[in-house]
Amino acid sequence: MEQPLSIPNPTEPALKPTRLLALDFFRGLTVAAMTLVNNPGDWGHIYAPLEHAEWHGWTPTDLIFPFFLFIVGVSISFAINKERVSPGLVAKIIRRSLVLFGLGLLLNLFPAFDFSTVRIPGVLQRIALVYLAASLIYLNTSTKSQVWLIALLLIGYWLIMTLVPVPGVGYANLEPTTNLGAWIDRTLLGGHLWKSSKVWDPEGLLSTVPAIATGLSGILAGTLLRTPNRSAADKVAWLFTAGCLALLGAYVWNGFFPINKSLWTSSFVLLTAGLALQGLALCYWLIDVQGYRKGTPLFVAFGVNAITVFVLSGLIPRILGMIHVRQADGSEVGAQQWLYETFFVPNFESPYNASLVGGLTYVLIWAVILYWMYAKKVIIKV
Numbered sequence: 001m002e003q004p005l006s007i008p009n010p011t012e013p014a015l016k017p018t019r020l021l022a023l024d025f026f027r028g029l030t031v032a033a034m035t036l037v038n039n040p041g042d043w044g045h046i047y048a049p050l051e052h053a054e055w056h057g058w059t060p061t062d063l064i065f066p067f068f069l070f071i072v073g074v075s076i077s078f079a080i081n082k083e084r085v086s087p088g089l090v091a092k093i094i095r096r097s098l099v100l101f102g103l104g105l106l107l108n109l110f111p112a113f114d115f116s117t118v119r120i121p122g123v124l125q126r127i128a129l130v131y132l133a134a135s136l137i138y139l140n141t142s143t144k145s146q147v148w149l150i151a152l153l154l155i156g157y158w159l160i161m162t163l164v165p166v167p168g169v170g171y172a173n174l175e176p177t178t179n180l181g182a183w184i185d186r187t188l189l190g191g192h193l194w195k196s197s198k199v200w201d202p203e204g205l206l207s208t209v210p211a212i213a214t215g216l217s218g219i220l221a222g223t224l225l226r227t228p229n230r231s232a233a234d235k236v237a238w239l240f241t242a243g244c245l246a247l248l249g250a251y252v253w254n255g256f257f258p259i260n261k262s263l264w265t266s267s268f269v270l271l272t273a274g275l276a277l278q279g280l281a282l283c284y285w286l287i288d289v290q291g292y293r294k295g296t297p298l299f300v301a302f303g304v305n306a307i308t309v310f311v312l313s314g315l316i317p318r319i320l321g322m323i324h325v326r327q328a329d330g331s332e333v334g335a336q337q338w339l340y341e342t343f344f345v346p347n348f349e350s351p352y353n354a355s356l357v358g359g360l361t362y363v364l365i366w367a368v369i370l371y372w373m374y375a376k377k378v379i380i381k382v
Contacts, residue, residue, distance in 0.1 A: 020225065022283035023074055025296050028303030030067045032363055035302075035313050037061045041340045041358020045351040050359075052261060055176060058271065062261040065123060066214050066272035067279070068306075069130050073218020074280065076135050077226060085139065093135045099382050100128035103307070107314050111322060120192040121185070121203040124310070129208050134215035143223055146216050153213040154266035158257050160206075161265070174263060181206035181263065200262075207264040214264075217246075217273040221280060232289045239281035246274030298367055301374035308380045309366055 040046050049060045080089070104124030109115070137146065161180055162172050169178045176182065182200035185193055193201040221242075224235055250259065250270035259267045286292045302309060320336035327333060333341070340358050348354035373379070 020074075020078065020284065020288060021293070021296070021300065022280065022287040023071065023078070024300045024303035025287055026280055026283045026303070027068070027071045027075075027306055028299035028301065030064055030071065031302045031306045031309060032299060032367070033061075034064045034068070035309060035366060036359050036363050037064065039313060039317060039359050039362045041344055041355035042351060045355040047352055047356060050356070055262065056174075056258040056260050058259050058261060058268070062268075063272055063275060065126075065261075066211075066264075066269070067276050069127065069211060069214040070218040070221070070273060070276040070280075072127060072131055073134055073215040073220075074222035074225070075218075076131070076138055076215070077219045077222025080135065080138060082139060090136070090139070093132060096382060097128045097132035100131065100307070101125050103311055103382070104128065107311065110315060111318055117191060119194055119201070120189050121194070121201045121205070123203060124307075126203045126208055126211055130211050130215040133212045134219060137212075137216065138219050143220065146220060150213045150216050150220075153210055153216075154269055157206075157210045158253075158266045161263070162257065174258065174260070174265075176200055176262070179263065202262040207262075210264045210266055210269050213266075213269050214273060217269070218276070221277055225284065232285070236281045236285045236289070239277050239284070243274040243277035243281065246270045246277065250274060297374065298371055301367070301370040304379050305370055305373055307382050309370060313362070313366060 037050050040050065051059060052061050053059050101124065104122040104127075105118065105120070107124065108119045108122055137149065141149065161174065164180055165171055166173065166178060166180050166183050168183065173179055176197070177199050179200075181204050184206050185201050185204040186199055188205065189201070193199065193204075221239060224230070224238055227235070230238075247270070250267045253265075253267035253270060257265050257267050259265060259271055261268055287296060317336050320339070321334035323335035324332040325335050325338040327338070340354075344354045344358045344361075345351070348357065
């Protein structure tokens with residue numbers, strides 16, 4: 001594993017870093033939160049902040065996925081040196097994108113492996129597409145061009161979603177089942193969409209376009225952090241300022257293009273990019289500039305094996321669900337449900353507290369595993 005950065009003087013120009021400890025920490029914090037919200041003890045009893053917004057609006061849970069895509073963008077700017085582009089770099093980017101997309105399909109297929117109804121979109125699939133597009137854009141454009149491209153993607157998406165009539169409906173709208181993105185998904189991926197809706201998908205095709213802008217916003221942040229002739233204090237100030245401007249733009253745009261995670265609206269992109277910019281700035285200042293690293297290794301451990309924990313933490317509950325445990329009354333339940341009802345439900349009066357503690361316990365188990373892997377320098381790369 002590469003060594004973390006030495007602590008720079010915040011008043012002096014920062015050296016061009018090869019790895020940012022704050023980035024691994026920020027990624028790890030995001031992945032740990034993702035593990036928690038994806039694995040409650042009981043899906044029927046979840047505290048509101050740990051659920052997605054029903055439609056318009058947002059909750060803390062809605063920030064997790066865009067934060068990860070933002071971090072993907074920051075990582076691209078650190079991992080790819082545009083001055084030393086090798087002939088096989090594009091092939092490597094494409095290969096990694098295909099692997100990520102394939103892992104996403106595997107998660108959707110397991111355990112039934114029913115290809116006739118498998119959901120084609122998904123979280124890893126969107127990460128793959130955003131990584132591919134953002135990487136190729138980064139290789140072939142300047143920073144100024146990337147800013148203009150973000151504006152083009154967000155404004156273009158807004159105009160398409162609010163002005164283009166939806167076939168079969170006759171007018172543009174932002175409703176769950178009748179918006180243009182839902183129509184495109186049904187037309188091109190009918191029968192292979194999110195099983196909870198069947199007629200639209202929160203990781204659909206059209207909404208992946210503004211998600212690319214989320215990745216590009218991370219690239220801009222990473223480019224700033226890699227700039228050698230700016231002081232650390234200047235970088236933090238620019239990140240916070242950009243974050244404030246993005247948040248202001250988000251709430252102005254929210255008035256006529258509402259913040260919506262499922263549609264990945266342009267206002268949602270600005271909101272999440274603004275908060276991510278400020279979160280990264282805070283982590284960078286505290287960890288890499290001020291040298292405050294107490295407690296960081298635990299989340300760094302999540303960050304350096306992010307895809308591993310995402311895939312396995314999704315597979316293990318399904319595997320446990322396939323293991324049947326016979327109860328005293330003769331009925332059978334899955335091993336995961338048996339563990340939850342045996343060790344958590346009896347110890348809490350509130351089912352919401354039991355569900356929360358069940359999810360936190362699962363995260364803690366992964367923390368132990370990942371910290372051991374981190375200590376042994378076991379990093380599984382995709």
